[in-house]
Amino acid sequence: MTDLLAALLLGIIEGITEFLPISSTGHLLIAERWLGHRSDLFNISIQAGAILAVVLIYRRRLWQLCTRFFSGHESRDYALKLATAFGVTAVLGLVVKKAGFELPETVAPIAWALIIGAVWMVLAEQWAARRAAVLGERAQITWTVAILVGLAQVLAGVFPGTSRSATTIFVALLAGTTQRAAATEFAFLVGIPTMFAATGYELVEVMRTGQAVHEDWTALGVAFVASALTAFAAVKWLLYYIQNHRFTVFAVYRVILGVALLLVVPAGE
Template sequence: MPDWLTVIILGLIEGLTEFIPVSSTGHLLIAQRWLPRQSELFNIVIQSGAALALVPLFWKKFSGMAFGLGKAENRDLLMKLGTAFLITCVAGMAMKKMGLELPEDARPVAWATLIGGFVIFGVEAICKRRVLSDSLTWPIVIGVAVGQLIAMVFPGASRSGATIMIALLMGLSRPVATEFSFLLGVPTLLAAGGYELLKAFKDGEFATLNWFHVALGFVAAAVSAFVVVRWLIRFVQSHTFNGFAIYRVALGAALLLWLAR
């Protein structure tokens, strides 16, 4: 398979899976068992492409936080996003210094994918017996930040899956939980991409990187993420996440059977 096609496929996988509760990192690790492996820098940069795709979809929210701080709701959202992002950055950097990183092995991905499916089933069963609220409280904001940290350590946990499920468990409605998870993903993924780019520049890795391939993966991730998120925003208005749980259980079980051969 030509390299240009490989990076497009990986970009599409990243964009299609970054914002649905199935783990983009896990899917990229699995895909690169059969496709030529790309650098960690490549994976981080294409995540930034997926993140940027959300800006036009949530332009009203982002422009309000940038230019409409005279309104209390814009200030409130900015403070809550900033707090969750700051918690993620500080704790994430601390975990990196402690040596906690995503393992590059398919077995923990398979287990996390399988277990995550049952977690979604459980959360949805609990939510069925409760009245969910549209009120984004400060405890929920902190819980969502913890969800991002969980996804940093456990491949297959899914950043969006962990954050949305925690928000649901704490009583937030699906549409608001999904929107806040997506909004928080933009600065989180862009910061991760910027950090890795700066690190690569200092280490002299820029000269060895094929920027044409990076650009192809970046664009593929952005386009596919835009399509998926636009669909998912409408989907969560009237559907549960049980369909994604079924997918996770089936995929996790299939991977464990394949690895046991």
């Protein structure tokens, strides 16, 4: 398999899995076992490609938040809560980075995270449904939701396999935003500055340390475009799907994949 084809496949995998609640990082770590290990810059850059798709999908919402920041209280309040969630993630993310955190090199932790995350998803959705029945449909994003979503992003980054989208969406649902569409929108929007900042940070590090000369920029570009295009389609489909369906199908997929990995991949690999 050529390097460009491998990069293309990794970009497609990232684009499909970044926003579906099945863990993009977990899938990439597994895929790299057969498609070749990539740099941190490569992995974060293709995540940024997926985030670019969200920018395009929510471009009108983002434009509204920018143009009405000073004239509309609602838009300003929402934007400040997005900034708060991002701030929590950025500060704690830097702490984790400086502490020398490394992603797992073996499959077992990812497999268990997929399985445990699936159980948590089912339980969280049931709890969220009960809260919605009692409180009614609430689309409001509170300051508590914003802070917890920021924390959830860090948690998902530390434990690959948990899924950033699943963690942030369900945290928002359990914290009081009972409307799934509103919780999903906030979770996706806060991912925009988070992933772009992470990409910028890694790019600066690569340039500073001189690792840029070893980066295959052509392969990265191919993967970036593939990620953006597939993520656009995946997000469009997910936003339509969650209008009338629960997340149960994703939980089932996570369990099947997690169990398969534990059975097929030898222990310690």
